Structure formats: structure tokens, C-alpha cells
Amino acid sequence: xxxxxxxxxxxxxxxxxxxxxxxxxxxxxxxxxxxxxxxxxxxxxxxxxxxxxxxxxxxxxxxxxxxxxxxxxxxxxxxxxxxxxxxxxxxxxxxxxxxxxxxxxxxxxxxxxxxxxxxxxxxxxxxxxxxxxxxxxxxxxxxxxxxxxxxxxxxxxxxxxxxxxxxxxxxxxxxxxxxxxxxxxxxxxxxxxxxxxxxxxxxxxxxxxxxxxxxxxxxxxxxxxxxxxxxxxxxxxxxxxxxxxxxxxxxxxxxxxxxxxxxxxxxxxxxxxxxxxxxxxxxxxxxxxxxxxxxxxxxxxxxxxxxxxxxxxxxxxxxxxxxxxxxxxxxx
Numbered sequence: 001x002x003x004x005x006x007x008x009x010x011x012x013x014x015x016x017x018x019x020x021x022x023x024x025x026x027x028x029x030x031x032x033x034x035x036x037x038x039x040x041x042x043x044x045x046x047x048x049x050x051x052x053x054x055x056x057x058x059x060x061x062x063x064x065x066x067x068x069x070x071x072x073x074x075x076x077x078x079x080x081x082x083x084x085x086x087x088x089x090x091x092x093x094x095x096x097x098x099x100x101x102x103x104x105x106x107x108x109x110x111x112x113x114x115x116x117x118x119x120x121x122x123x124x125x126x127x128x129x130x131x132x133x134x135x136x137x138x139x140x141x142x143x144x145x146x147x148x149x150x151x152x153x154x155x156x157x158x159x160x161x162x163x164x165x166x167x168x169x170x171x172x173x174x175x176x177x178x179x180x181x182x183x184x185x186x187x188x189x190x191x192x193x194x195x196x197x198x199x200x201x202x203x204x205x206x207x208x209x210x211x212x213x214x215x216x217x218x219x220x221x222x223x224x225x226x227x228x229x230x231x232x233x234x235x236x237x238x239x240x241x242x243x244x245x246x247x248x249x250x251x252x253x254x255x256x257x258x259x260x261x262x263x264x265x266x267x268x269x270x271x272x273x274x275x276x277x278x279x280x281x282x283x284x285x286x287x288x289x290x291x292x293x294x295x296x297x298x299x300x301x302x303x304x305x306x307x308x309x310x311x312x313x314x315x316x317x318x319x320x321x322x323x324x325x326x327x328x329x330x331x332x
Contacts, residue, residue, distance in 0.1 A: 020042075020119075021042065024042075024121065024122060025042070025119050025120075025121060026039070026040060026042040026043035026045075026046050026119060026120040026121070026122075027039070027040040027042070027043060027117070027118075027119055027120075028040070028043055028102075028117070028118055028119070028120060029115050029116065029117050029118075030115065030116045030117075030118070031114055031115055032114055032115075032116060033114050035055045035056060036053050036054075036055060037053065037054050037055060037056065037058075037059065038052065038053050039052075039054065043120050046091075046093075046098070046100065046120055046122055047059060047062055047091065047093070047120075048062065048093045048094065049062075056075060060072070062091045062092050062093070063089060063090070063091055063092075064089065064090035064091060064092060064097065066090070067089040067090050070089065071087060071089045074087045075087075078104065078116075083105065084103070084104070084105050085103070085104060085105070086101060086102070086103045087101070087102045087103075088100070088101045088102075088123060088127070089102070097124075098122060098124045099122070099123045099124045099126070099127040099128075100120055100121070100122065100123065101120070101121040101123045102118060102119075102120055103118055103119050103120075103121070104116060104117065104118025104119070105118070135297075155172060176209070196228045196229060196230050196231055196234070196331070197228070197229050197234050198226065198227070198228060198229075199224050199225075199226075199227040199228070199229050199265060200222055200224050200226070200227075202229055202234060202237065202238065202241075203222045203224065203241060203263055204222060206238055206241045206242055206245065207220050207222070207241070207245055207261070207263075210245050210248075210249060210254055210261075219254070219259065219260050219261065220254075220260070220261045220262075220263075221260070221261070221262045221263070222262075222263045223262070223263070223264045223265075224263065224264065224265035224274075225265060225267065227265065227267070227272065227330075227331075228331050229330055229331065230330065230331045233305075233306060233325075233329065233330050233331070236301050236302070236305040236306050237306070237330075239297070239298070239301055240298050240301065240302060240310070240323065241263075241276075243295075243297065243298050244276050244298075244321060245261075248261060248278055248281070248319075251281075251282075252278045252281045252282075252318065252319055253278035253279060253280050253281030253318055253319075254278075254281070255281060255282065256280060256281050256282055258280040258281075259278065259279070259280040259281040259318075260278070260279050260280050261276065261277070261278050262276075262277045262279075263275070263276055263277075264277070267327060270326055270327050270328065271324055271325070271326060271327060272324070272325050272326070272327050272330050273322065273323070273324050274322075274323040274325075275320065275321070275322050275323075276319075276320070276321040276322075276323075277318065277319075277320050277321075278318035278319045278320075279317050279318045280317075280318065281318050281319075283316075295312075298310060302323060302325070306325045306329055306330070307325065307326060307329050308323060308324050308325030308326065308329070309323075309324050309325075310322065310323045310324075
């Protein structure tokens, strides 16, 4: 009696198809002689192709350009790879980007009548979750690094605006406490209820620690109308302002005693335009303009969470940042 196990009768082709559909598995076969790839219905939908049989060149037209060379090399090497392989890459489905995992067996293992077989999995949600986790990790590292730079800069401000060590200790403690309150707005405690905030009050809390007297009015001016910022938008706006203030105290006008910051706001029809203007700071060469993770974080947050835009201009006298967002979206 042979020890080889056979597939139970319950697993016929129809029931196997039910199982693969339930698992979201798309099937493909590849003729190694003709280069013809045959896709099942789920694979057709995943790739957005209509014809029954395609070639690698047909599918490659939908592979994200940044992944093309890597996928070509991996696809060509599959016949020489011993055992199972897995390749993750992006494809374009119209304007939508999807992540696909192609899996199979290399070195002609399992080849039948010159046909190799494998599966495609839509792993878009997993990749988005991985990107979100990486984004959070990078954001945390960015914030920790900035906090050290801010603490050092605030110490310098306190030293200039106080006469004794006792005054300096009290002033610095107040500034750090204000910075802590601002940080709570940027990353609020989830267990605490959120509330709408008046724009001017929100800006005053965020920027108070950076002014020469520990309160708005000496080096930082805020001229905004009575405008409510909704609980869904307050955190994102706080993050943007906090990042701008951090860049200013590290590189811009707030890094110099003569520097000034003015924040204004205009409402135009259904749009709110917030303008951040720096003057009196050091000249910033094109190569030294902030363009790292913080700038990417701000741009992405404004676009994805506020549905708005943010632009940076660099006139000779300083930086001008313009944030545009819908009035209804800001108040949401």
C-alpha cells in the first residue's frame, strides 16, 4: 500500500475554486515556450485586462514604472530559482495604485505540458498598513530629534530675556510647559474628548513658547478672524503650525533675535487662506531650505487630511507659507 496521500473527493475543481475565491487568490498560468499568460476571472479584474490570454509585455504596461526593472529581472529569473518565490510590486489600475504579490515555484518545479502555474494576491491593504507604520515610526523619530533642537533654542531665548538664573529657570519652565501643551494638540490623548477651537486661541497656544516674552505679541503676531477649527481638523492644523515653528527656530527667523513671524488669515468665498510670513531671519540658500521628512509630513497631511494645499515661497526677506483649505473642511 502506497504511503502517498491523494486529494479527497470533496476537493474537486469547483470546490477548490470556491476556496480560492474566499481567500482572494487569483490564478495564472505561463507557457514558457510561447510566453502566453492565461489569467482567471479574478486575475483579470485585479489587472484590469479584458483579453483571455496575455504576455508579460502586455501586463508590464500596467506595472508601476518604479518597479518595472525589478519585476522584469525577477520574472526572468523564476525558471532558475529553486523552490517557492514571491514578488511584491505595484500596478496601475487606471489612476489607482494596487500592490500585487506574485507567487509560484521556480526551477520548473510543477511544470505541466510546458506550463507553469502560480497565484496573484492583492496585498494593497497590507502594504498601506506597513507604510502607515513606517510613517508613524519616522514621525516619532522626527519629533524626538526636533524636541532636542527646540529645547536648546528655547534655552537661548530665555537667556536673552531674563536677568538672573532664577528668572531664566522660571521662564524656561513656562516655555517648556507651553511646548508640552502645544504637543498635546499635535498628538492629542485619544481618551480625551476633542472640541472645536477658535483659530486665534489655537495659534496662541501653539506659538506662545517661541515668543520672546513667553507670550504672543513681541516677535510673533497673529491676525486672524473669529473662526472655528473643527475637532477633525485641529490636530492636522496644529501639526502644520508646530512644524513651521520648529523649522523657523532651527533655520528661519525665530533662530535670530531680530526675526519676526506673522500669521494672517483671510476667508475668500468658501476658502480659508492662512499665511505664515517670516522676516528678519538669516538668508537661506536653496540647498538649505527644509525639504526633509517634516516638509513631506506637512504636505501629505494638508492634502490627505484637510483636502487643501500648502505652498512655500522664498523671497529675499524670508519664507512665506500659504495654506489653503475649504471653510467647511476646516470647521469639520
